[in-house]
Amino acid sequence: MARPRSADKRSSILSGALHTIASQGPSVSTAVIAQAAGVSNGSLFTYFETKADLLNTLYLDLKAEMAGAALKGLPTDRELREQLQFMWAHWLHWATSSPEKRRTLAHLDVSDEITAESRKTAHEMMAGIARLLEASRAHGPMQDMPLAFVLALLSALADTTTDFILRDPAKADEHCEAGFNALWRMLT
Amino acid sequence: MARPRSADKRSSILSGALHTIASQGPSVSTAVIAQAAGVSNGSLFTYFETKADLLNTLYLDLKAEMAGAALKGLPTDRELREQLQFMWAHWLHWATSSPEKRRTLAHLDVSDEITAESRKTAHEMMAGIARLLEASRAHGPMQDMPLAFVLALLSALADTTTDFILRDPAKADEHCEAGFNALWRMLT
Amino acid sequence: MARPRSADKRSSILSGALHTIASQGPSVSTAVIAQAAGVSNGSLFTYFETKADLLNTLYLDLKAEMAGAALKGLPTDRELREQLQFMWAHWLHWATSSPEKRRTLAHLDVSDEITAESRKTAHEMMAGIARLLEASRAHGPMQDMPLAFVLALLSALADTTTDFILRDPAKADEHCEAGFNALWRMLT
Amino acid sequence: MARPRSADKRSSILSGALHTIASQGPSVSTAVIAQAAGVSNGSLFTYFETKADLLNTLYLDLKAEMAGAALKGLPTDRELREQLQFMWAHWLHWATSSPEKRRTLAHLDVSDEITAESRKTAHEMMAGIARLLEASRAHGPMQDMPLAFVLALLSALADTTTDFILRDPAKADEHCEAGFNALWRMLT
DNA sequence: AATGAATGAGGTTTCATTCAT
DNA sequence: CATGAATGAAACCTCATTCAT
16 A cells, blocks of 8 residues: 655645635645645645545545534443534534634535445444434434434525524624524424 | 516526526526526526525525415414414425425525525515514423524424424325424424 | 618618727627627628628728828828828828727737738838838839839838837827938938 | 757747748747747746747847847947948848848837836846947037937937848948938938 | 645527518 | 628647656
């Protein structure tokens, strides 16, 4: 496996892609990405076979980071509601404190360069969140819906709430709580 | 008088754009759009000044159609809940029976070719829906949230529900109802 | 000979071409010319077979007008020097008082749409001027040069002088005289 | 280090532009220029940012070459008249022995792609010639004219003379001398 | 391995000319 | 005859990817 030497350079490229895609969308040229990474045009292609490869990698990295952030430190000994709220708050915190990453993720989510396989892998990264959600909806009105449906709703709610927090950061806590309450009412 | 500008040809182009964007995203070339419309490359530009112009027009057409479909025949003499449910059902019906239009709309919604003005106009087209939602949340737990927030939640829920109906059309009614109940629990 | 009906429309087109070429060069589109003429796109082509045809016609019209202006009222009973000076003054007067025509003529003179035949015809229109010049140089130092050479020098001098008059109109008379004196010194 | 930008290729492109513009005018497509240079369509744009950039560069190169040729080896210890004649002869020699360059320069001189700045730079390149001319006309009848006017006359004379030499090369020396004598009579 | 020049297909838009009305 | 929509061939420039250095 011919892994290229410098991990630094690899992550520089990912970081360059992150910044430039956040502001210009996934149609930024590889030249611009390379420049933002402080790397040569051609080097980009020794670390990533194609532009699509780079995009998919970045997509998965960000998804993993997001899922990790949402679950890190989860107080598994507490009540379910508390655990879910913890996850919710951490999700929103990650999203609102990394607006560039979130923006890039949003761009990539609708890009047709992202393969079905990547989307599947990303879905699997949400397993921890899914488990929590599964338990939360177990005895409520959504117990018979496909779990994927409930997960999608959660995602949509989190995303919408994030939008409004970013628009009016002063009310971050308020919106966060209101969003969670809405979610909880939906589930139980 | 010369050959008049043909309304047919204009809508052929819009329709060509609809089909091709649905499957290939808004980056389809104008040449492909023209071909899909059965029109010459150059003709596209006698009906739309630029590609962006075409995209914005299509966007507004679709938004208007969607909003219209959701509210057409609204039984204003019934209970609020019933009205909201009517709107919900018609929205979903439009979205699930016009999957190409919905897909194109989703593409355009995140395209940076759509101007702020178009987005504003599109927002205004949702006024009727907004009014209904305003009344529905008036006395419930979301009464103090920005209406735009609640509207965004509605949109996200509708969109997610549509996804699942398309994935499993046999359960259309079931999903439709479940989605509405979730919405109603959120609002009241 | 199917001469189109309206002479008015024909000259409108020529006039539209005059104005637009003066300001935008001979690469103006036929659509812009037609618009400036208050005529439809297509009509231009019933009066002139091609754009090149229009350009050549305009070229010859302007050349003829210029040559005519230079010689009109020539006092054939006066001394040769006086006649030449009369012609010189009238040439400059035409050029400086019709700057748009002169500018268009300059554009057309270097355009590759103007055919060799047009250039030849234009040359023939200068016959009157040439005759005057021929007489003027007859006994001087340029008596053995090709007449065309002397004519070209005259043209170049007139053109350069016109440039400077337009740049500083207050000194029109002064420049006119200085230019003529230079010419006369060259010839005699 | 990567493959360095090749000076050869750059001058191939300039040379391709020179040949094609000489015969087809400045409206030749970049594709044709690239082909004439034996270079790919896209490569042209790694050496010149835009077509206008290429045109302006070529313009200045040619102007510099012309001015250089006119003054190279100027016998500054000789009489003024002799110096001026030397410059005149070398100018004509360059122009008549590089007819393609001269033709291209004539095309570019009237092209609206050439910027005001380029024209200014080109003007400055004529400083040496201007100085010589200034001295030559100092005590003669043109002493009070703007120097730019006299310079323009010189240019026009040289250009016209060149035309006639190219038309009848056998009489090159004769025309060259006749032209110079005409110039000298004008100046003194 | 790193660099950036080389490539040529492809994108949007313009335009002279034709032709339906 | 007048009109202006229709056409499709360019035009300039960008870009992902390859490859010489």
